[in-house]
Amino acid sequence: MYRRHFIRFSLASLPIGALAASPARPPVLLVVGDSLSAEYGLARGTGWVALLEKKLQEEKNPTKIVNASISGDTTSGGRSRLAALLKTHQPDVVVIELGSNDALRGLPLSMTEDNLTHMTQAAQQAGAKVLLVGMQMPPNYGADYGNRFSTLFEKVAKAQKTALVPFMLKGVADQKDALKLFQADRIHPSAAAHPTILANILPTLRPLIK
Template identity: 65%
Template sequence: MIGLRAAGAGAIAALASSGTALAAAAQQRKILVVGDSLSAEYGLPRGSGWVALLEARLAAHKPAYTVINASISGDTTSGGRSRLPALLVQHKPSHVVIELGGNDALRGLPLAMTEANLLAMAQAARAAGAAVMLVGMQVPPNYGQAYSRDFAGLFGKVAQRERAALVPFLLAGIADASDAQKWFQPDRIHPTAQAHPRMLENVWQVMTGWLGRG
């Protein structure tokens, strides 16, 4: 009887330990999104941006994920690089999504600087134990063929070097659509709320396999 009781107590302790481990793992499933106005719902009703839509989709995901949107309108890769260390300490994410670079291009900043900042961010996130996803952007041809090509390509270069997941172009099917104008706000820079479900799908195609990493 004593042996049976001891075995039972051991089983209960093992189950309790397993439950604690599972709870801890669930707490660590955090996706930190560091982006600019495309992720910060600029000009949109609250809750209609792609990050909010992602959070709603993941709410039904088993196991569940917490989404932290640390995006700031107007932010550049330099801004993201300076903010990221504190965010990693504060939130301890298992996954980090980096959606930055568009404002670098709008300001005509050197491509080498943008690439270096993205590289540093990816390395910092990986050093903190998080899986990394880069969300690529493109600029119109009027920026010059060489600049447009090299800007679009730098996201892939960083992703390959740092073994990060890559969304080639967040605005695929929107900015390059034949009816692109209807998908943008009057400033012709920021997508409308109707465009954000498509933006989510562009991310989700890559994210489904990426969530197992980290």
């Protein structure tokens, strides 16, 4: 009897709403990329990550986007900061868009592959789904190097059983008049190209953020 009164008193002393279920935490999507995802040279809100966020808001999708992209970053840089990002944001989905600066700096492809593998495994072990975003090198880098670079993304994705966008700049860099879709440096896509970039990524990303 005393126990029943104690339980009744304890419940009555709780603040209103304390017995209700806690609201579910919205899903978190973490983007770890380089200048192609960091809106380098663009007005804020015009890059593909910002366009994705706007689209999800329009669709009433509660996914929270954390854009942790840094211009000039390499796979080594992404690898070194990923653990802290995973701990801080506890993402449900991780998009890895890195590797271009490795190639531009002539870094060993084996190192790039190892870094991407490590990052993918770390994200998966933290409970996140992973999307790798692949890139290709211009023809002046040589056919052999270009082929080995582009296929390493597929190799990692297949080995780690993760989602893949083979070429981020499809419909942008492979156009006959591609220069009109790039900034003056001829390296970074202009704002006009980013809707196409999002269109390349979204079909593969969408199943991961439903």
